Amino acid sequence: MSSLPHSFFNRDVVQVAHDLVGCFIVRKMEEETVRYMITETEAYDGIDDKACHASKGRTKRTEVMFGPAGHLYVYLVYGMHWMMNIVTGEKDYPAAVLIRGVEEAIGPGRVTKKLKITGDFNSKKLGKEAGIWIESRKKDFDAKHIKKTPRIGIDYAGPIWCAKEYRFVLTEKS
DNA sequence: ACGATGATGAAC
DNA sequence: TTCATCATCGTA
Numbered sequence: 001m002s003s004l005p006h007s008f009f010n011r012d013v014v015q016v017a018h019d020l021v022g023c024f025i026v027r028k029m030e031e032e033t034v035r036y037m038i039t040e041t042e043a044y045d046g047i048d049d050k051a052c053h054a055s056k057g058r059t060k061r062t063e064v065m066f067g068p069a070g071h072l073y074v075y076l077v078y079g080m081h082w083m084m085n086i087v088t089g090e091k092d093y094p095a096a097v098l099i100r101g102v103e104e105a106i107g108p109g110r111v112t113k114k115l116k117i118t119g120d121f122n123s124k125k126l127g128k129e130a131g132i133w134i135e136s137r138k139k140d141f142d143a144k145h146i147k148k149t150p151r152i153g154i155d156y157a158g159p160i161w162c163a164k165e166y167r168f169v170l171t172e173k174s
Numbered sequence: 175a176c177g178a179t180g181a182t183g184a185a186c
Numbered sequence: 187t188t189c190a191t192c193a194t195c196g197t198a
Contacts, residue, residue, distance in 0.1 A: 042193070051193070053182095061182065079179030081194050098193060109194050153193050175198080185189080 001135040003127075008134075009069035013088040013095035014166055017043035020086075021146050021168045022137040025102055027115045029131065034115070038134075040101030042151045043166040044085070046094055051157035054094030064123045065094035072132070074112070074122040081109030084117050086126065086134075100152070100167070145172045 001024065009016055018041075026035045044052035053075075054062045064073045065087055073085040073096045085096035098108060105114040112118070117132070124130040148165040155162060 044193075053193085056183070059183075075193090076179095076181060077192055078194050079181075079192090083193060085193085100193085107194070151193070156192080177197095178195095180192105182191085183189105184191105186187085 001138075004134045004136060006068075006070050009086060009088050009126075010090065011069075011088065013043040013045045013097060016086075016088045017041040017097045017166065018143075018146060018148070018168050020097060020099075020134070021170050022141045022143070024135040024137075025099065025115065025132070026135055027117075027132050028128070029116060035135070036102035036104060036114075037170075038099060038102050039170040040099075040106075041168050042098040042100055044096050044098065045166065049157070049164075050161045051151060051154040052094065052096075058094075062094060065096050066092055067123070071123055071125050072117075072121050072130075074117060074119055076119060077109075082112035082118055083108050084112050084115075084121070101169075145170055147171050 020038050020041050023038050024035050047055050054065045058066055068091045069088050071087045073087055075083055085098045087096045089095045099111050100108045102111055105111045126133045147169050149167045151167045
């Protein structure tokens with residue numbers, strides 16, 4: 001099971017979001033190292049995507065999404081939940097994949113709680129040094145079990161961007 | 175169904 | 187400087 005390279009993330013965000021389902025997120029902490037399969041993701045694609053924070057432009061908050069792929073974008077919503085995203089695509093093209101679910105943690109707020117990810121991780125690069133990285137799928141993984149749907153909790157983005165099927169969910173274990 | 179709880183960006 | 191909003195979750 002190899003750690004995913006920069007080239008995996010330096011692609012179209014929707015493709016990366018799809019391909020991350022079934023991969024494993026590894027978190028090395030002081031006492032233990034845990035490893036969970038990713039079961040749900042969402043893509044946020046560029047300045048035109050009204051659901052993407054980068055549609056507001058290049059700000060202190062969105063800066064990391066304009067940077068190189070494979071870095072983390074972590075922010076707080078509703079004053080209490082950390083959302084963990086992985087930046088994708090070329091430098092200066094803002095896009096990221098939200099990790100919405102892993103095995104044993106349904107929901108993006110629960111993912112970060114379980115993995116002990118906070119704002120301290122914002123803009124860090126995935127890798128052993130950061131204590132968090134992604135490993136590839138098992139060989140027998142069947143991508144047929146991935147369902148695509150519209151994204152959750154982005155009604156403000158308007159009908160066009162709301163309707164985009166940028167959410168990917170693993171429907172069966174494999 | 176609703177309140178918690180704080181950063182963000184836009185308005186003034 | 188103030189204000190509405192928010193990529194959610196636990197309790198009811």
